[in-house]
Amino acid sequence: MNTDGKTYKKFAQARARKSPVLKNCAAAFASGGAICAAGHGLRTLFSSVGFSDADAGMLTSSTLILIAVLLTGIGVFDTVAKHTGAGTLVPITGFANAVASSAIDSRTEGLVPGVGAKIFTVAGPVLVWGISAGAVYGVIYYFVTALR
């Protein structure tokens, strides 16, 4: 019983049930793949009715966001996502859910101190570091192209 912290931590970790990694990966692969296939279908659909490639891509993202937000709003998204995991988290649907769920959750504190302040609690890090990485890449790209 008088084990040190490290020994105890190892002992406790050894007792912990492990997440079913293979099953989770398979579910994520299938569901994430299905979402991307559906996205591709949407893109083809938008292109076929006359939208340019850039517009069709943007419309596809917007449609997926709309669906994810609607499913979050009616309480379906989290029920599905606990099975699909990274499959629903990694595509743009996960980002949409992170923003929408935060907004719904903080609605009781009002539109400014609630929704306004809390809407990016979960998605915020992705924005901050995603945009920052984009800016850094932009600077590098500028100099690399200038040197050519």
Add this chain to the structure above:
Amino acid sequence: MTRLPIRIEKGVYIASSASAAGKNEKEGPLGSAFDASSDDDRFGQDTWERAESEMQRLALDAALGKADFDPSSLDAVFAGDLLNQCVASNYGLLSFGIPFFGLYGACSTAAEGLILASLFCGAGAKRCAAVTSSHFCSAERQFRFPLEYGGQRTPTAQWTVTAAGAFILTDDRDDVRIDASVRAIPRIAAVMPGIAVDRGIDDLSNMGAAMAPAAADTLTRYFSAGADPGEFDLIVTGDLGREGSEILRDLIASTGRDITRNHVDCGMMIYDCDGTDRHAGGSGCGCSAAVMASNILPNVRAGVLKRVLFVGTGALMSPLTVNQKGTIPGIAHLCDITGEVTREAK
């Protein structure tokens, strides 16, 4: 210096107990025992925090009704919950007008409240109450993610219980209302306050492992002071969950004692843990409060259980300290509860 248990020589009795619980808990194995429930977990309120407050109000109201005590006759109420600034308790018990002490002991708060209320009664107060609650939705918002966020939990994660429990204590045995079904009156004979124990666990999803060493510490100190694990019909921990319970039994076994035959955990009792989303069981200070109030204590009153050790276990952390690379200390408070057989049942 060895810290000894505090024995309450003057009789302090649990006159009544009651609970309120949410939908999942109502559908669980103890569902029929809860005094109040809500099909949508909102208890008629428009925010989750108010819903939790309302559960506390309902639980205390029901307990007062069972004891046939007027709120004005209570000298003090010791109450706690998981929310910042103890808001569920503050607002929930406002309408009773009882002198109020707000507590925070994470999931150990039910035992902490019982200890303080019993010592208050033992020190001259006549009647006191202990109330605690937790609500899945308010706790999830504060400690984890938004409710509708689509994430996966690890198998060791515990599920915050939506429930509240209230206990009414009195220093006068004749004050306790007795009906035909009551064979014994639960008496708090001794208490053992917990010492915070930090064994380096830093995983928010494995709090059973953080709390188990604290439970082992308190129990070992209690047993070393002269009690044998076999003397108790039940040793009730709340809430170590599945992993934490296994670790506790192992830690106690390493001291040469055996609690495998009579140890139960409130977190494992409140849900049907196999094949549900509850993973390693329930947690939250409403869990042990509701299980004690609506299952264990009624069994003491009915004479089914004669002596029970209640060990409330809490993980004393916040998401902030965990993000700051802090580890999670656990704490465990103990109450030794004996059923004193009523004159009618003798």
